[in-house]
Amino acid sequence: MSARAQVRAWRPGLNGVVEVLHAYFPSHAYPSHTHDAWTVLLVDEGVVRYDLDHREHDQSRTQVSLLPPNVPHDGRSVRPEGFRKRVLYLEPDRLGTDLTGAAVDQPELLDPVLRRRIEQLHGVLAVGQEPLEAESRLTLIEERLRQYLRRQTPPARLKDPGVASDLRDLLDARLPTGVSLDEASKLVHAHPAHLVRAFSREYGMPPHRYLTGRRVDLARRYLLEGRPAAEVATLAGFYDQAHLTRHFRRMLGVTPSAFAKP
Structure with a gap:
């Protein structure tokens, strides 16, 4: 018998986070779609391959992926055993829409400190009993993400789509x-x-x-x-x-x- 998908999703009482998602997908492939939120993705098992703005990317458990609002992406497992992931969806103004281009050009972050901080925040949110700790950890995560995006921002990506x-x-x-x-x-x-x-x-x-x-x-x-x-x-x-x-x-x-x- 094949394994079944496992999903836990909730809205935490933390300003700036619109959804937390913990999931295991043995075979599901996401079709192309968008979110109105910043997607902060950790892969805990397996390898995920996704197309973001027509460019292919792979993510393993050593990385953090940051997908910007309103940019189409999909997702699928590279390995036959599927993948397990944790996701934070952040309100679009938490990082700034002017940084979208930088995230599109380089969505993968190989940053052990950032990954550890995100894992810690997931642990706090799963229990839901330490709001000050959650706020503090989110603040540090957002600061590090903004610093990364500002270093990557390419002026040519800023355009009017008409x-x-x-x-x-x-x-x-x-x-x-x-x-x-x-x-x-x-x-x-x-x-x-x-x-x-x-x-x-x-x-x-x-x-x-x-x-x-x-x-x-x-x-x-x-x-x-x-x-x-x-x-x-x-x-x-x-x-x-x-x-x-x-x-x-x-x-x-x-x-x-x-x-x-x-």
Whole structure:
């Protein structure tokens, strides 16, 4: 019998951290998606391979990966036994959007001190009884991440994505209700075909896939608040619970109920 995925996810009472995820995936492969948060990733077992902004990266347990908000990435195991990981999702303003380019160009950090500090923070958050210690450890982690990113910041990455950025802002504002391509083209003042091509070129996925991924992201937040899956499906913009479950399982490898299970 093949091993089953194991997931523990929760929202800690720590300002700046929107989600903590501990997971083991024996076979799941993440499709391309984005988050509205900084992703601080540790791999504890196995090796993870992922594409970030069309470039391939590998991560083992000696590294820390820092994936910036709103940049598409996927993920899969290099080895047949799968991988085990721990993730912190940080609010986007904790590190600054001006540092996105540096993280895209060099997301892997070979920094034993940083990794040890992140492991310590995970231990504190898993118990959930020492808020001052958690705040202190997060502050040191963020300081070290910002120092690293500022050393790496390439000026050429700072650019205006134009209509693609406008459409992303519109999709983010309309997550539950959605928006038709015709309406979006009128609001953004661009031909629908040009809008799709520009968005896909800038973010590595078509607008509909981005919207679905962001809705799954929103569903995660509601599930961690303790809301039932049927209610979450409506709040996050899915047709029904089955629709939510299909996309949630495709994205995360587990059902909504398994994801939010205590």
